[in-house]
Amino acid sequence: VMLDTGATTVVARSLLQMSLEDYERHFDSLNSELGGGSVVSERSASGTFNGEEEKLHYIPIRILGRGAFGEATLYRRTEDNSLVVWKEVDLNSLSEKERRDVMNEISILSILEHNNIIAYFNHFMDKNTLLIELEYCNGGNLYDKINQQRGKLFTEEVVIWYLYQIASAVAHIHKAGILHRDIKTLNIFLTKTDLIKLGDYGLAKKLDSEFSMAETCVGTPYYMSPELCQGSKYNFKSDIWAMGCVLFEVLTLTRTFDATNPLNLCVKIVQGNWTMEVNSDVYSSELIKMVYECLDQDPAKRPTADQLLDRPCISCYRQELEERVALLNSAMKRPKLSTVTETPVAVVTTRSREVYFWGGGKFTPQKLDTFKGGSSAQHVCAGESHFAVVTVEKELYTWANVQGGAKMVGQLGHGDQASYRQPKKVEKLQGKAIRQVACGADFTACVSDEDLMYMFGSDYYGCIGVEGEFGMEILEPVLLEFFEERPVRQVSCGDNHVVVLTQSGEIFSWGCGEYGRLGLECEDDFSSPMQVEIPKGATISSVTCGSDGTFFLTDTGKVLACGNNEFNKLGLNQGISGLKNHTGEGYQGIPYITTLTLVKQLSRFKIQVIAPGKTHTAAIDERGRLITFGCNKYGQLGVKDFKKHQGVQVLVGPFGGKIVTKVSCGDDFTIAATEDNQIFAWGNAGNGRLGMPADKGFGSEVCPAMPRPIFGSLHHVPDLSCRGWHTIIIMEKVLNSKTIRSNSSGVSVGSGKYFTLVIDTL
Template sequence: MSLDEYERHYASLNSDLGGESVASGRSASGTFSGEEEKLHYIPIRILGRGAFGEATLYRRTEDNSLVVWKEVELNCLSEKERRDVMNEISILSILQHNNIIAYFNHFMDKDTLFIELEYCNGGNLYDKINQQKGELFTEEMVIWFLYQIASAVAHIHKAGILHRDIKTLNIFLTKTTLIKLGDYGLAKKLDSQFAMAETCVGTPYYMSPELCQGVKYDFKSDIWAMGCVIFEVLTLTRTFDATNPLNLCVKIVQGNWTMDVDDKVYSPELIRLVYECLDQDPVKRPSADQILDQPVVSCSRQELEERVALLNSAMKKPKLSNVTESPVAVVTTRYREVYCWGGGKFTPQKLDTFKGGNSAQQVCAGENHFAVVTVEKELYTWANVQGGAKMVGQLGHGDQSSYRQPKKVDCLQGKAIRQVACGADFTACVTDEDQMYMFGSDYYGCLGVENERGPQALEPVLLEFFEERPVRQVSCGDNHVVVLTQRGDIYSWGCGEHGKLTLLVNVLFMLGFI
């Protein structure tokens, strides 16, 4: 998009926000009509609050996808701040890249602006670094992060856009460690690759020397921020730190930093690249494209590109809305609740665990255990047994404890769970990548793996058999399992008593499923 096209696009968006508000799906009385109920977003939880509004996670019922609505109260903003908001929408609407937060829609409701954005279910890089608790990332993981960040920055720079606020808090992740660069509220469109910006903006920890000095800066200021981010990934500490902004700026301008990393842990090439990004002279810093061409990245670039494409294709994404149309957004207050009973409880009991932020998507029950998949693709399991009886691994928590309250299966961290099924004393689940995991008792061979650890698996085990046979759906009886693959093939195993496995396949054949 040329600068002229960008300016026309910006003006068009500005006129949208300056005119009458777009239909919000709400009647004059504030209630929802039957017709309007057909299009709605169900609120899940508030992700964060800012000075001018909230960011809330919603489920779009049209395609069952998760999205974020960023809410901005315009009457709280100055004229300049309103322009910044408009600027963010303009930039988001022209950036389409696998490693950049996708923009879907926006609309006005009186004095409130709503922006619909892609949701990342893995938090942000700041949290990811803190979760390491001192344990260094592998070099392979660092290069994976570096490649994705550099790819996103290269794309926005080619579009003539300077991000100006690259930091770990603005680098979002999915559960599969796919990176999405977001938050373009401070971004600026430059006339050309040689243009310079003058406004002093950004987060102090990541500000370049030229920003601290108040002189003109260009795309290389983003590269400096990238260097600070990769420094944090390598060392798990900030590049620059101080008790006040003035001392921080002095340290940055003086280049007062050290990188205490053993080259036995990370390759000299990777460490040198960080030093190049943090060169005091912006001219000597590499461009984002030059970073991607560095041997430490380029040697596996094709593999990394394919991995990003594969992970993106596996994500369930909302349909992209056209900003020139008048979108309808209906927000309801209905939440999904989970009730359970049995084991001496004759009245359904509501579980507070699945209230609000952990809304349930699917529930399943075994002989004495339960499993729930939440809308954020996380798996929770718990037991309902008498006398503190031990489990046989069907909860997947790595032990034999009988957890009475729903507990997230941390062993599946990083996996987006799509479906779960329970047998009598085992559990099966399928991920968004069509992989299948099982855990629990293997007494009847229901786990479908050669289990060297004994007659049970306390933690989820990947079924390698289905790695080349992507799984569409799994179903469990008390002691047998049936799987439908994406190719339409059906596999069954476990206890074949009374010919149930053969009979099942014959029935499916007669019904035309196979």
């Protein structure tokens, strides 16, 4: 459970005493800080801002948890593929005061902007349900993290990392005059990179100054301070006590105070009778002293969060820790904020998303049941002998697609040579948020949200790129240290070579250099990344490897290529002077090229996608037109015949007027998907390449030279990959869709003025 939805219940039941006058003062000051006057007067009668209506599209993924007043659900925003959480509050069950408490949480979330605090993005009203859109943490919470240790203590380095982040978050909310009142391990969330986010402000209260006191007894019993247990007034130091309890749990993996009933628990808290002592053989005396100071019975003697950050065990590493937090935050895929002041319209579309694969003797598409809910597929890739899938929650799965029980050489990353026939999570990447995967013939590369690169599989050609490992079989993912200082934007793999595009626009390649596929002006092999010279004035936006060649797409839609041009599959044979004799196909042409060369035949198009196969290539231009070139022996160009075509072909026929969105090429076949949700296949149908049943006439002798629709019903295709005779595809069907237009009166108090003000200040 990624959100403590028990605290969602408490949002509605909390006992905050902030008056309406306090709300007005708070919102007025916030408005002035933002440089705004009254925004309400600028709205049109339709509820849009200056006539605008912004629509944000969401797809529900899975329910994270349930509470008495609603659910916490994971959604994917389709605009940027980011993941967010919608925290529901059922307003039907709330009194007017409880509705004010809900407003309080939104107003507090809206003013808290910090790298270690759960971010607030939007809120929507769906009839009588308030939906608060929050940042998603894909690593669970600290409570789960402690339980997963199974008695193995955290290192002091990890504890200080956690302590720094928690103290930073608490210091920030206290500076904003906010008392959290429910700090506990369940409300401290983590990303897979161990970035901490303090969340759940349903019980939070704004105090006028650091000397102000609160009186209401709220919070979770195990973390209640002595002053709370005794019914005394309390202030920010009560949060420090709770923070001390959290740190004690991190150090001991045990609750600070424990009892069989609330009365005994309060007695132990007041007496300072904690469950055990922190192990001084494992942790430094300074660290232990800090925790016990947070648990001082006298609130005045407890340090502030800022004072904790100034202690030597943190302050001497503070710059390094700050930089690490900033780097991890910048690597996270975060939703784009609303561009209009009004709460935008939410369009929620429920879809069924399924993964199918075929080929290699499987004539009919095989459905994979592994990829459902939170494990639904986001990105797929086919290798010569294996498949790889990245899920929406950034986990990598791999499995074998070979006949019989052939041994793997590490390309699955599971630490052995077994041929797993069903998708299996790559456990060694646990804690890494994987955003992209690329498969070679017998190796795999993947890129994380931190722009780091991991590789595994056969290093026969040096493709793994790790010093001293040449020729080895790497059975588990290894980090390529070369790219730690060169953040990776994208990776692509050929059969035996790798090409990387960095965030700074540099290109690096390595592996087999035959035919000049590495673009390094030679045919040498390289076992470590080598920088590729980019033609002056060109800015590369993506790289795509074929089996023995490479394409480079520029930001202006031009295409550069290097490598083997057999069958003119790089498109280099026309429009280039000084053609060399090449007898292989009986025509003049360039057999191969070792430097990045402009594909002049494509210059009249603005290419958006390039998809090389074994002997031919397909491309999509900015108008959604499909273009093919290369070998046509099996009709894989889709031009009605099996003749040689030296130029590029713009496919009309079934694609006339259609916008092609996805295309991929195998050894002798092509699969494409269109914007109107049709999927087409053509070329060699042997061994199930086209996903067409053999008993219906699509056996090995059939080679449709015209695109034929496959899958009887309409499907949207988020991703598609072909390699050799294999295809893997993600297909979506829309089940239902609804539009949510917020109705501010749904959570209004009186005239609804106060809720409108909340919206205006976000």
